[in-house]
Amino acid sequence: MLLKDKVALITGAGSGIGRASAIRFAQEGAKLMVADVRAESASNTAAEIERAGGIAKSVSVDVRVGAEVERMVNETVSAFGRLDIMFNNAGVFVPKNVVNTTEEEWDWVVDVCLKGVFFGCKYAIPQMIKQGGGVIVNTASGAGIKGVPDLAAYQAAKGGVVIMSKGIALDFARDKIRCVSICPGVIETPIAENCNVVSAGASQLVWERTTNMHPLGRNGKPEEVAALAAFLASDEAGFITGVAVPIDGGLSAGSFAPPAREHA
C-alpha cells in the first residue's frame, strides 16, 4: 500500500479527479477528508469509501474563503490527528478569451483555481511543519504550461499554480515538505457540466471533439490522474519536488499530426 496510515485532505473530491483520487488514496491505505463546495457530493464520495472498507469523513468548503479553508484543515487534524497530504484540486473554468471574460467570471475562476490553492497551502503548511513534513499536490492543467484558445482566466490561474508550487517547494524543502503540481490534458470528468458550460449529460460531445488532439488518440481517465497523484503523494516519490507533471497523452511533447496510414 502506497499511503498506509497517511492522512489526506482532497478538495473538489465530490467529482471527477478529486473523487477518483479519494477512492484511490483510501485503497492505498490513507485516511481521507473529502472536501467539496457541494456538501452532498463530498459525503457521497466519503460514503462510497466507507462502504468499501476505507476510512473517510467529509466537509463542505468553499476554497475561495480563507476562514473556510482554515476550518477544513482544523477539522481534518481534529478528526485524524495530523495532515500528511494536502491535495488542492478544486477547479472551475469559463471558456472565454480576455475580451469576453467578465470581471465576475475572472474572479470566480481565479479565486477557485489559484486563491483556493494559496489558502490550502497557507493553512496546511504550518501543521506539516509542526509534525515534521508533508506533501502538497496541486492540480494545475496542461493549460497552465501551454497556450490554449478561450481559457483566459483559467490559463492565468493554472499557470500561477504551476509556478507557485515550484516556489513553495523551495520555501519549505528544509521543512521536509514536498510540493508538486499536476498538468492533465483532457480528462473525462463532468467539469463542463459542473461549470454550466454544457447541459447535463452533454460531456460526451466535448470528449468526442477533444479525443483526437492527444497523440495517444484518446482522452484521459480520472483514475489515471488519481494513480499519478497517489504516487506523487507517497514516500516512493520522496526525491520529487518542485515539478509540474504532465499527464496528457503526449499533448505537451510537441506539435503533432496523426501519421498518414498506408493502405495495403
Ligand SMILES: NC(=O)c1ccc[n+]([C@@H]2O[C@H](COP(=O)([O-])OP(=O)(O)OC[C@H]3O[C@@H](n4cnc5c(N)ncnc54)[C@H](O)[C@@H]3O)[C@@H](O)[C@H]2O)c1
Ligand atoms: N477534466 C479535465 O479535462 C481537466 C484538465 C486539466 C485540469 N483539470 C483540473 O482538475 C481539477 C479537477 O477537475 P475535474 O475535471 O475533476 O472537475 P469536476 O467538476 O468533476 O470536479 C471539480 C470539483 O470541484 C468542486 N468545486 C468547484 N468550486 C469549488 C469551490 N469553490 N470550493 C470547493 N470545491 C469546489 C466542484 O463542486 C467539483 O466537485 C480542477 O482543478 C480542474 O481545473 C481538469
